[in-house]
Amino acid sequence: MAKKSSKRSAKGALQLLRMRTTILIMLILVLGFGAVSVRLGYLQLVEGTYLQEKAVEQQLVDTTVNSKRGTIYDAKGKVLAQSASVWKVILAPAYMKTDEQRIYISQKLSKILDLEYDDVYKKCKKKTYYVVLKRKIESDEREKILALCEDINDKFDGLSNVITLFDDYRRYYPYNDLASSVIGFTGSDDQGLEGVEFQYNKYLMGTPGRIITARNANQTDMPFQYEQNVAAKDGNNITLTIDETVQSIAEKYMKKGLTDNEVVNRGVCIIMNVNTGAIIAMVTVDGYDLNNPYDLSEADLKAIGALPEKKRAEAESQALGAMWRNKAVADTYYPGSVFKMCTASMALNEGVVNANSSFYCAGSVSIYDQTIHCHYHAGHGSQNLFQAICNSCNPAFIDIGARLGAKNFYKYYQAFGFSNPTGIDLPGESDDLFFNEDGSMTQTDLAVASFGQNFSITPIQMVTACAAVANGGKVLQPYVVQKITDVDGNVVKNTETTVKRQVISSSVSKQMCNFLEENTTKGGVNNGYISGYRVGGKTGTSEKIGQSQSGYKDYIASFCGFAPADKPEVACLVFYDTPRGASYYGSQVSAPVFVNIMSEVLPYLEIQAEYDNGEKQYVDTITGSYTGLSVSKAEAAAKKDGFTTTVKGNGKKVVAQMPSTATKIPVGGNVVLYTDNESTKQKVEVPDMVGNSVSTVNSIAASAGLNISFSGVTASASAVSTSQSISPGEMVNEGTVITVEFKGSTVVHD
Numbered sequence: 001m002a003k004k005s006s007k008r009s010a011k012g013a014l015q016l017l018r019m020r021t022t023i024l025i026m027l028i029l030v031l032g033f034g035a036v037s038v039r040l041g042y043l044q045l046v047e048g049t050y051l052q053e054k055a056v057e058q059q060l061v062d063t064t065v066n067s068k069r070g071t072i073y074d075a076k077g078k079v080l081a082q083s084a085s086v087w088k089v090i091l092a093p094a095y096m097k098t099d100e101q102r103i104y105i106s107q108k109l110s111k112i113l114d115l116e117y118d119d120v121y122k123k124c125k126k127k128t129y130y131v132v133l134k135r136k137i138e139s140d141e142r143e144k145i146l147a148l149c150e151d152i153n154d155k156f157d158g159l160s161n162v163i164t165l166f167d168d169y170r171r172y173y174p175y176n177d178l179a180s181s182v183i184g185f186t187g188s189d190d191q192g193l194e195g196v197e198f199q200y201n202k203y204l205m206g207t208p209g210r211i212i213t214a215r216n217a218n219q220t221d222m223p224f225q226y227e228q229n230v231a232a233k234d235g236n237n238i239t240l241t242i243d244e245t246v247q248s249i250a251e252k253y254m255k256k257g258l259t260d261n262e263v264v265n266r267g268v269c270i271i272m273n274v275n276t277g278a279i280i281a282m283v284t285v286d287g288y289d290l291n292n293p294y295d296l297s298e299a300d301l302k303a304i305g306a307l308p309e310k311k312r313a314e315a316e317s318q319a320l321g322a323m324w325r326n327k328a329v330a331d332t333y334y335p336g337s338v339f340k341m342c343t344a345s346m347a348l349n350e351g352v353v354n355a356n357s358s359f360y361c362a363g364s365v366s367i368y369d370q371t372i373h374c375h376y377h378a379g380h381g382s383q384n385l386f387q388a389i390c391n392s393c394n395p396a397f398i399d400i401g402a403r404l405g406a407k408n409f410y411k412y413y414q415a416f417g418f419s420n421p422t423g424i425d426l427p428g429e430s431d432d433l434f435f436n437e438d439g440s441m442t443q444t445d446l447a448v449a450s451f452g453q454n455f456s457i458t459p460i461q462m463v464t465a466c467a468a469v470a471n472g473g474k475v476l477q478p479y480v481v482q483k484i485t486d487v488d489g490n491v492v493k494n495t496e497t498t499v500k501r502q503v504i505s506s507s508v509s510k511q512m513c514n515f516l517e518e519n520t521t522k523g524g525v526n527n528g529y530i531s532g533y534r535v536g537g538k539t540g541t542s543e544k545i546g547q548s549q550s551g552y553k554d555y556i557a558s559f560c561g562f563a564p565a566d567k568p569e570v571a572c573l574v575f576y577d578t579p580r581g582a583s584y585y586g587s588q589v590s591a592p593v594f595v596n597i598m599s600e601v602l603p604y605l606e607i608q609a610e611y612d613n614g615e616k617q618y619v620d621t622i623t624g625s626y627t628g629l630s631v632s633k634a635e636a637a638a639k640k641d642g643f644t645t646t647v648k649g650n651g652k653k654v655v656a657q658m659p660s661t662a663t664k665i666p667v668g669g670n671v672v673l674y675t676d677n678e679s680t681k682q683k684v685e686v687p688d689m690v691g692n693s694v695s696t697v698n699s700i701a702a703s704a705g706l707n708i709s710f711s712g713v714t715a716s717a718s719a720v721s722t723s724q725s726i727s728p729g730e731m732v733n734e735g736t737v738i739t740v741e742f743k744g745s746t747v748v749h750d
């Protein structure tokens with residue numbers, strides 16, 4: 001890639017040089033040489049017609065003037081990429097007549113521009129009116145150059161045009177590495193090289209200005225009446241669907257997961273609006289600094305440094321390619337058990353299974369001469385569809401695939417969008433075809449494909465399919481650019497939601513949402529559960545067959561889910577390539593990261609938490625002092641602190657509260673405000689809360705008017721309460737805090 005890029009910039013520099021030469025010579029001729037101007041006037045008047053004809057014959061030369069590249073904004077209008085003014089320093093050494101002038105100017109220029117004196121002096125000796133001294137200087141250097149020009153003017157005659165500053169632009173990325181794989185960067189000639197910068201280059205670059213002149217037989221530029229000046233038009237601005245806040249949240253937790261799980265080959269997270277196809281966040285970790293896109297990580301540099309010298313250049317270009325690669329669209333992987341959400345949807349939609357269908361797992365299945373094992377070698381026994389999903393049982397899914405048949409499987413595989421690129425508006429989308437039209441899929445192919453193995457898809461395909469499962473069955477066109485506007489704010493292009501097709505019915509979608517929600521709460525999923533939110537999802541762990549590096553079995557650990565399960569708004573895929581930490585299971589590597597990301601993203605997106613059903617109880621907060629206040633003031637203060645209130649008694653002021661001041665209870669907990677002594681004597685009976693899930697305990701406590709302090713393994717969806725601090729049957733004040741201990745039960749490793 002380094003090779004390619006330097007080729008690109010060399011070409012660009014040449015073009016620029018040619019263009020600048022023309023402009024400068026014109027300027028010199030028009031402004032600098034009075035004698036020539038007179039001559040030009042003569043030419044126009046006297047020999048005009050002749051020259052005109054001649055010029056048309058000899059072709060017009062068309063040169064361009066740089067335009068200012070458009071700005072890239074996030075969905076909320078934050079600047080993600082911007083072009084700022086810089087300058088190019090051009091020297092016209094042919095004006096210098098004495099060595100005294102050359103030495104003086106070389107000394108000054110080399111100092112200001114931090115260049116080697118000898119190099120500058122060499123350039124000063126050239127008999128030309130156009131030498132590029134330095135590109136993209138900032139305003140402080142520009143000020144010094146302007147001062148030098150005045151100084152030269154005072155000191156010498158005839159050197160007023162020896163130095164010229166040309167407008168130029170430098171691309172800045174205020175968030176450095178944020179969304180680097182999506183935004184991309186530009187080359188030295190301002191051309192987009194990666195990401196949106198590349199994909200939307202023609203919109204961003206604007207229309208270069210034009211200077212048309214004519215060329216004589218000697219190919220020397222001769223500006224006269226044919227000169228035609230068209231001002232450059234700034235590029236269009238682009239507003240992405242990416243939300244900087246959501247992107248930052250996703251990147252923060254993805255980076256943590258990368259470190260925690262000792263992931264070797266980066267990770268991907270995609271968050272998509274399931275109703276529009278808009279991509280709210282797209283992460284490849286680790287990313288790279290867009291302001292310094294050629295800077296490799298220390299680890300990469302160390303690895304390259306350890307190689308024999310002649311292998312380093314190639315290794316460096318490979319490392320750069322890997323660093324810039326948008327894994328979310330460019331990588332393919334075996335989706336593994338995440339894909340079971342699609343297989344189950346296909347079979348339900350085709351009517352070959354229903355919620356009550358029965359599947360049997362003996363721990364393995366034989367197909368021809370091959371034995372395929374369930375991850376649970378002892379066998380899951382008899383299961384219905386929901387149980388098969390929760391167990392992530394391979395033999396059950398082989399059965400489901402067989403009932404569907406190869407022809408139907410392939411029909412839905414195509415309809416879900418796995419056989420073609422999604423067409424997302426980003427470069428580098430992978431186009432791998434694994435199955436041909438029906439008939440060429442063997443029974444073994446079908447069996448293995450049913451549980452997500454032996455075919456490769458891209459992360460963007462998977463999250464798009466997951467969105468279809470969640471949104472009522474619509475396969476949408478994913479996109480990252482919301483709109484393009486011109487310099488005056490007129491909308492040039494606005495992306496509308498495109499429904500490609502209906503892949504499953506809305507009722508099947510609804511059924512799948514229920515199954516997948518249950519899967520995260522009661523099923524085998526560890527950590528797929530988010531406090532306060534109804535979430536649906538599925539884990540996946542797939543072996544990277546044929547791609548393993550020596551000594552390791554390498555895996556992809558993923559989790560794909562959506563929320564809220566009853567009215568899906570966002571889908572999220574978390575994917576780690578080659579975790580080598582304590583675990584490589586999707587449930588243990590990716591699901592916790594999914595939970596962390598969504599726990600912050602859902603409230604930010606103003607998706608209301610449902611505390612009655614959910615798990616807001618993980619977040620404790622401290623009660624304030626509400627006693628002594630009027631009822632309305634106490635209620636307002638407690639509400640402001642994040643609590644609900646229950647008022648007891650008929651007084652006007654609060655005389656007591658439960659829990660008391662400075663007690664830690666979860667946000668959303670209930671504070672009882674007593675307004676008279678009589679009311680404080682009212683008691684409630686403590687219910688039995690042992691043996692229940694977190695959400696059940698929460699609702700039991702809420703209906704009894706009690707607060708719970710959760711302890712132990714509450715983050716696990718399979719958590720079950722094992723003890724409570726106040727025994728069942730005891731009478732306590734409403735609002736009393738009871739500590740309940742939880743333990744996680746066994747987790748399915750799929």
Ligand SMILES: [Zn+2]
Nearest residue numbers: 361374380393
């Ligand atoms: Zn099984």
